[in-house]
Amino acid sequence: MPKNDLLLKALRGEEVDRPPVWMMRQAGRYLPEFIALRDKYDFFTRCQTPEIASEITLQPIRRFPLDAAIIFSDILVVPQAMGLPFEMKPNVGPWLENPVRSAGDVEKIRTGNLNEELQYVFDALDLTKKGLNDEIPLIGFAGSPWTIFCYAIQGQGSKNFDQAKAFAFTNTAAAHDLLQKITDVTIHYLKEKINHGSDVIQIFDSWGGMLSPNDYLEFSYPYIEQIVNALYEQVPVVVFAKGCWFALEEMSRSNASALGVDWTIRPQTARDLTGFKKTLQGNFDPSRLLSPPEKIQEMVKEMIDDFGTYKYIANLGHGILPNVPVENAKAFIEAVVNYKK
Amino acid sequence: MPKNDLLLKALRGEEVDRPPVWMMRQAGRYLPEFIALRDKYDFFTRCQTPEIASEITLQPIRRFPLDAAIIFSDILVVPQAMGLPFEMKPNVGPWLENPVRSAGDVEKIRTGNLNEELQYVFDALDLTKKGLNDEIPLIGFAGSPWTIFCYAIQGQGSKNFDQAKAFAFTNTAAAHDLLQKITDVTIHYLKEKINHGSDVIQIFDSWGGMLSPNDYLEFSYPYIEQIVNALYEQVPVVVFAKGCWFALEEMSRSNASALGVDWTIRPQTARDLTGFKKTLQGNFDPSRLLSPPEKIQEMVKEMIDDFGTYKYIANLGHGILPNVPVENAKAFIEAVVNYKK
Numbered sequence: 001m002p003k004n005d006l007l008l009k010a011l012r013g014e015e016v017d018r019p020p021v022w023m024m025r026q027a028g029r030y031l032p033e034f035i036a037l038r039d040k041y042d043f044f045t046r047c048q049t050p051e052i053a054s055e056i057t058l059q060p061i062r063r064f065p066l067d068a069a070i071i072f073s074d075i076l077v078v079p080q081a082m083g084l085p086f087e088m089k090p091n092v093g094p095w096l097e098n099p100v101r102s103a104g105d106v107e108k109i110r111t112g113n114l115n116e117e118l119q120y121v122f123d124a125l126d127l128t129k130k131g132l133n134d135e136i137p138l139i140g141f142a143g144s145p146w147t148i149f150c151y152a153i154q155g156q157g158s159k160n161f162d163q164a165k166a167f168a169f170t171n172t173a174a175a176h177d178l179l180q181k182i183t184d185v186t187i188h189y190l191k192e193k194i195n196h197g198s199d200v201i202q203i204f205d206s207w208g209g210m211l212s213p214n215d216y217l218e219f220s221y222p223y224i225e226q227i228v229n230a231l232y233e234q235v236p237v238v239v240f241a242k243g244c245w246f247a248l249e250e251m252s253r254s255n256a257s258a259l260g261v262d263w264t265i266r267p268q269t270a271r272d273l274t275g276f277k278k279t280l281q282g283n284f285d286p287s288r289l290l291s292p293p294e295k296i297q298e299m300v301k302e303m304i305d306d307f308g309t310y311k312y313i314a315n316l317g318h319g320i321l322p323n324v325p326v327e328n329a330k331a332f333i334e335a336v337v338n339y340k341k
Numbered sequence: 342m343p344k345n346d347l348l349l350k351a352l353r354g355e356e357v358d359r360p361p362v363w364m365m366r367q368a369g370r371y372l373p374e375f376i377a378l379r380d381k382y383d384f385f386t387r388c389q390t391p392e393i394a395s396e397i398t399l400q401p402i403r404r405f406p407l408d409a410a411i412i413f414s415d416i417l418v419v420p421q422a423m424g425l426p427f428e429m430k431p432n433v434g435p436w437l438e439n440p441v442r443s444a445g446d447v448e449k450i451r452t453g454n455l456n457e458e459l460q461y462v463f464d465a466l467d468l469t470k471k472g473l474n475d476e477i478p479l480i481g482f483a484g485s486p487w488t489i490f491c492y493a494i495q496g497q498g499s500k501n502f503d504q505a506k507a508f509a510f511t512n513t514a515a516a517h518d519l520l521q522k523i524t525d526v527t528i529h530y531l532k533e534k535i536n537h538g539s540d541v542i543q544i545f546d547s548w549g550g551m552l553s554p555n556d557y558l559e560f561s562y563p564y565i566e567q568i569v570n571a572l573y574e575q576v577p578v579v580v581f582a583k584g585c586w587f588a589l590e591e592m593s594r595s596n597a598s599a600l601g602v603d604w605t606i607r608p609q610t611a612r613d614l615t616g617f618k619k620t621l622q623g624n625f626d627p628s629r630l631l632s633p634p635e636k637i638q639e640m641v642k643e644m645i646d647d648f649g650t651y652k653y654i655a656n657l658g659h660g661i662l663p664n665v666p667v668e669n670a671k672a673f674i675e676a677v678v679n680y681k682k
Contacts, residue, residue, distance in 0.1 A: 157500075159498075159500065162631075162662055162664070165631070166631040166664070169628065169632045170632065211605075212605060212626045212658075213605070213606075213607050215626070246607065246610070264552075264554070264584065264587055266554050266587065285553045285556070287501070287503050287506035288553070288556075290507040291510045292511070295510075323507070
């Protein structure tokens with residue numbers, strides 16, 4: 001058990017004096033020490049070299065009084081293991097030369113236990129565990145099957161993932177096959193992450209919010225639910241489905257311990273929709289970290305007042321932006337740590 | 342008064358047998374006759390040549406039993422008139438060589454009545470009015486001040502408009518100055534659009550949904566409200582704020598006649614939030630027009646059942662996509678026209 005168990009307490013719904021705090025993408029481009037490593041190693045080299053991934057994970061922990069670490073990795077390591085060789089293309093982002101475009105393509109994709117291909121992630125977790133010295137919990141993560149599906153079909157980032165949606169709506173059986181394949185690989189992967197010391201698992205559904213509520217319940221949520229059900233007896237699971245406020249009520253009936261929310265929902269609305277059945281995590285607008293530090297502190301206080309300290313994890317509503325000054329990130333974290341009702 | 346006054350009735354909250362229907366971007370790239378003109382004239386030439394803009398506006402009306410026309414134009418003609426020379430750059434989209442980046446830049450921007458610069462829009466309206474022969478109403482439109490602000494600062498489209506938001510959060514006084522300047526020009530522009538036969542005005546807030554509810558109420562909504570208040574005594578105003586479900590309750594207290602909603606909100610939720618105080622417009626997922634026509638018809642029926650025929654305008658939840666087959670668009674429109682409870 002980590003000495004600082006504030007995050008675990010909040011996930012279990014125990015009383016705390018102040019909420020735990022961590023930031024999505026806290027090991028990221030706003031840190032000069034991260035930039036130094038980025039200039040030396042390309043993106044997937046950083047993910048695939050355990051020493052580097054572990055070092056990057058620990059960087060923000062040395063600087064800030066964070067209540068959790070999250071392993072540095074990428075959601076696309078899963079489709080890579082499945083035989084979809086994603087690259088990180090300069091000025092483009094994630095890039096797959098031959099996206100999945102037919103039922104035949106889906107059939108060829110590997111599934112099942114692909115953990116051998118992902119050993120570097122487990123090694124990075126082992127190293128990080130040692131580096132953390134049981135001070136704070138370590139979060140492991142994966143993308144939601146729908147989000148991975150979006151990249152696999154579209155082959156790159158997109159404003160609306162219209163090709164991925166078109167595939168789902170016209171090639172529905174093949175879409176469900178692919179989603180199930182991703183789900184199966186992800187469950188094996190996350191169980192092994194738990195075996196290698198992940199105290200908490202977070203599932204990122206970055207693109208579920210592109211779907212209508214009905215389509216979300218067909219193409220995204222059932223697969224997330226399978227993953228949650230496979231893991232929740234071992235560790236607490238956090239589901240962060242960006243833009244999916246419309247499914248919060250449904251998700252509050254799941255076995256997840258916590259639900260992440262983005263900044264477009266008022267804390268009170270999120271509480272109304274989930275009725276304190278789940279711990280909530282979020283939801284500071286990442287762009288608001290560009291405000292002056294005093295303004296950030298004031299807004300953090302307001303956010304915690306609104307969510308309450310019970311069943312709440314302070315975080316951003318999405319990943320921290322690269323152009324945020326370090327002192328602003330610090331102001332955010334310290335405002336939570338020093339919170340008084 | 343147009344002979345087909347179904348749209349106006351729905352906007353006034355009068356009983357109708359079936360809801361009126363039109364599609365955002367109905368004059369668009371899914372039509373072969375539009376493509377033919379696009380291949381001959383670049384984007385802003387099409388906007389700025391009244392004969393072409395009017396012809397494009399009328400194209401979908403000749404094909405489909407639509408209940409409204411919407412003038413072919415672009416929201417960026419307003420910042421162009423203000424001295425920000427937006428171009429349409431191939432593979433990039435809207436592009437401004439020198440975006441607004443300081444309070445000094447804001448000061449230099451023209452404001453007030455710039456209708457002389459926009460005469461080509463009014464000429465296009467006059468021609469279109471003649472072409473429509475009073476059969477159906479004509480909708481005029483503008484972007485919301487926040488949405489125009491986003492492009493003016495960012496200089497191009499963006500996933501999160503982080504530069505625009507950073508400007509608003511760090512250069513707040515200059516941001517409000519610019520928003521007010523855009524508002525003033527827009528009010529003059531829309532009043533003249535009404536003088537040239539616009540029976541209805543729609544305001545597109547494409548990027549309001551990037552803001553938190555509090556920031557929306559500071560940076561976007563007050564300017565929309567100014568515009569609505571300047572116009573609503575002359576014609577009905579529709580406010581379509583994509584992704585702004587969180588402000589629906591607030592917006593239902595405005596002087597707008599109708600509120601547009603996107604496909605991420607259930608019809609029942611939208612009704613609950615607005616309490617039948619406003620006509621609602623939307624909200625078919627544009628990607629769902631890629632489904633087979635029979636599926637589209639079934640989903641349209643369900644959508645109308647859910648919204649009800651009272652105070653409702655059938656539409657998409659955003660603009661039609663370029664890759665939608667014409668027969669699918671037709672299936673959507675006909676499903677509304679042939680709707681039986």
